[in-house]
Amino acid sequence: MRGAAAAAALLALAACAVPSARVEAPTRAAAAPAALPPVKVFPARRPQPPQRSNADIARDFLDLHFRLEGGSTLPQFTRFEGPVTLRVTGSPAPGFSRDLNALLARLRDEAGIPIRRVSGDSAGITIQSVSRAEIRRALPKAACFVVPNVSSLSEYRRNRRSARTNWSLLRSRERLAVFIPNDTSPQEVRDCLHEELAQALGPLNDLYRLPDSIFNDDNIHAVLTGFDMLILRATYAPELRTGMSRAEVAERLPAVLARLNPGGTRTAAVWLPETPRAWIAAYEQALGPSASPRDRLRAANRAAEIARDLGWQDHRRALSHYTLGRMLHVREPELALQHFRTAMSYLRGLPGTRMHQAKLTVQLAAYEIATGNGAAALARLGPAADTAAAHENAALLSTLLMLQAEALELEGRSVEARRVRLDSLGWARYGFGPDWVVEARLEEIAALRPSAP
Structure with a gap:
């Protein structure tokens, strides 16, 4: 399989991962300009409503609200009753207020939640902006998190083992804190x-069976989807109340x-099977940083075997193959490519999986570029970039555009390539952050293209 080994360098990268170190700039003309363009941000969008049956959505709603991720059940429904106030403390990152205000506008408009930002000393929800190190000291495996009945990280530390911060004992929502990194x-x-504000307001659970939701630990979706907004709108429907x-x-x-999503009454139920704890444990060990590479590979194989034995034909089967491909990319790149292709075969035609397909496109297009097939890469990359933009994933979008630029170079379309590459950089600054990370990503992708003979 010519070129698979060359493709391994990019196959190692997750679409949204930060390069671990600087690499030497390539000799061909693909380096970043001396001054990177301004950070790009997405315009306001209204996502597509869910394309699933209300029977399936009702099941999802109940499992999201009455179960916790560990498998325990909750005895009653909870939400904020009445208008919701929110305040911000700490040292917010640049652009934080813009993104927060956009999210609050969506919650009011799409989910019908009466939420507003206040400047006083107390609020129903406190968002505290702190460093990643402070978050990790409080909860080592978390990038960000939400806690009931506290208003600061110091208050959480004092009460982290008490009943008041135990989600399973929550009976009403009056005061919650969300901890967000600022660096x-x-x-x-x-x-x-x-993710954290949605859980502060609504469901506490995540379900791997959901292909079109942020309430899923697979990190496929970056922002609240049409399904998520429907779940939140139903959460605050007047027919429901805390204590039910x-x-x-x-x-x-x-x-x-039926009132909020009339189209869902005419759609047939699919009823995906439950996700067993054995698959969840294997999948999460495969991705977890604490296990050795050998144990992670074994876990990825175990997840794929469980998915096969259960006869899954949905996005979870594809996710199993995708994860296994990521584990194999260095040792067995040809086998990794087979797993990526198998994953894509399960996703084609499945509703709600366009983002899954866009992330897989990074791997498959990388192979096409490494083997000199620019036309095949371009055929994949255009639709995937449109999907990443529609779902507001700047890190994925910039990666796809950088790949597109290399494919255009292969086709002799250098002027278009420079334009696309420049466009990618503004999105990369939003998606990846520091300039050196943006430049490292650009260099890694440029190195994928075969040198001219």
Whole structure:
């Protein structure tokens, strides 16, 4: 399989990962300009409504609200009752207020939640902006997190083992804190805002079976989707209230969803199977930094075997192959490429998986470029870049555009390549942060293109 070994260098990169170190600039003309362009930001968008049945969405709503990630159940429904106030403390990163205000506008407009920012000493939700080191000292594996019944990181530390910060004991939502990093890329800050504020307001659980949601630990989606906004709008529907049991919510939910999402009443249910704890444990060990490379590979194989034995034909089967491909990219790049192609074969035609396909396109287009097939890479990259833009993932979008520039160079379209490469840099500054990271990503992708004979 000619060129697979050359492709391994880029296959090593996640679409949103930060390069670990600087590399030497390539000799051909692909280096970043002396002054990078301004940071680009996405215009206001309204995402597509969910394309699934209300029967499936009702099941998802109940499992999101009445279960926790560890598998325990919650006895009653909770939400904020009445208008929600929010304040910001700490030292917010540049661009934080812009992204927060945009998110609050979406929550009011799309989810119908009466939420507003205040400047006083107290609020229903406090967002504290602190360093990554402070977050890791409080919760070592977290990039950001949300806690009930506290208003600061110091208060959380004092009460971290008490009943008041235990989500399973929560019976009403009156005071919560969200802890967000202030020393990482703008996109990571924004992604944390979306995920943690959504959980502060609504569901506490994440479900791997959801292909079109931020309430999923697979990190496919960066911002709240149309499905997520529907879940939040249903959460604050007047038919529901804090204290209801699962049975009481289940009784009212069909009418709520029929009112909010009438198209879902005419769609047939798919009813994806539950995700077993064995697959979750294997998948999370494969991605976790604490295990050795050998143990991570074994875990990735285990996840793929479980998905196969269960007969899955959905995005989780594809995710299993994608993860295994990432584990194999250095030792067995040809086999890794087979897994990437298998993953794509499961995703084609599946609704709600365009972002999954866009992330896989990074790997598949990298192979095409490394083997000198610019036309094949361009055929993949255009639709994937459109998807990344529609889902506001700047890190993925910039990576796809950098790959597109290299493919254009292969096709002898140097003027277009320079334009696309320059366009990628503004998105990369939002997605990856510091200039040296942007330049390192550009150099790594430029090094993928075969040198002229």
